[in-house]
Amino acid sequence: MRDWRPDSYGRFADVRLQPALDLLARVGEVPGGDIVDLGCGSGVMGAALAMQYPGRRLVGVDRSPKMLGKALETEGFSELLEADIAAWEPDxxxxxxxxxxxxxxxxxxxxxxxxxxxxxxxxxxxxVQMPHQTHAPSHRGWGEAFAALFGDREIGKRSEVLDPAAYFDLLSPLGALHIWETEYYQNLPAAADGHPVRLFSESTYGRPYLEAAGDTEDQARLIEAYEAAMAKAYPLRADGTVLFPFRRLFFVLQRALS
Incomplete structure (x- = not known):
């Protein structure tokens, strides 16, 4: 996929930040060593991580040059690495x-x-925190609208998350594991330039579908179809806002001492 658009992603910065803060609150004390923000994006968690673990070397890793440029502006990291987080290995x-x-x-x-x-x-x-929203109308809607317009046209990488039980079976043998889900009721603000759920999701889950749509005209058709579906699934409130339920999956694994 093309590089991220930090300004578009950051439009809902406060809503996106809360799950990260909730995850950090469950971590607690850790042994000596570096703190790594893997997939650090624009660096919004740098200050919170540095505050919770003062004096530690804080390393941010991300593959997006634009996001890393924003993270650099925070001045919260000891080091920022441009790397594919799938292949990253610490020194x-x-x-x-x-x-x-x-x-x-x-x-x-x-x-x-x-x-x-x-x-x-x-x-x-x-x-780790990951969206677990794939089966919700906000996410299904992108695939359904795309298929109706463009059939089986190839689509790039989309989010993949296992069921919680699969992560428990995978990770619990490695140490002490806590796993949970939270559904956040996000009050998305009214917007003159589109349905709030479309504006929230287009910079993340919707990206591969919009890129696969190609030219501006086809993207506009996809957005129109998606927004029509969102108007039914998530009706606007009287003030134009949307109360948008969004499920997220969390786990904290403390590696066994031996």
């Missing part, structure tokens, strides 16, 4: 690998997540 074992709303873009969680856990120092923590 030294970190105390915490923190990943907020990033790993859902990657395949092969059955191999990836144990590898990330095993790269930690003994007693280190892997903390």
């Amino acid at each position: 030294t074992a970190p105390a915490l690998v923190f990943s907020n709303a990033a790993l859902q873009w990657l395949d092969g969680h059955e191999a990836l997540l144990p590898r990330l856990a095993q790269c930690l120092v003994p007693g280190g923590v892997l903390a």
Whole structure:
């Protein structure tokens, strides 16, 4: 896919930040070692991570140059690395690998997540949050609208998340695991330029569909069809806002000491 658009993604920064803060609140103390923000994006968690673990080396890893440029402006990181997070490996074992709303873009969680856990120092923590919204109208709607307009035209990478039980079976043998889901009722503001759910989702889950649509005219057709579906699934309130339920999956794994 093309590079991320930080301004579009950041339009709902406060809504997107809350799950990351909730994840961090469940991590607690970690042993000595680096703190890694894997898929750090624009660096919105840099200050919170630095505050919770003062004096630690804080490393942000992301494959988007534009997002890393924004992260650099925060001045919260000791180091920023442009790298494919699917293949990233640390130079030294970190105390915490923190990943907020990033790993859902990657395949092969059955191999990836144990590898990330095993790269930690003994007693280190892997903390992950991912959207688990694939079956909701907001996400199904992109695929349904695209298929109705463009048939079986090839689509790029989409979010992939396993069921919670699969993550439990995969990770619980590696240490102490806590896994949970939270459904956030997000009050999306009224907007003159489109349905709030479309504006929220187009910079993330909708990206592959919009890119596959190609030219501006076909993108406009896709947006029109998607917005018609969202108007039914998530009706506007009297003030133009939308109360948008959004489910997220969390887990915190503390690697066994031996």
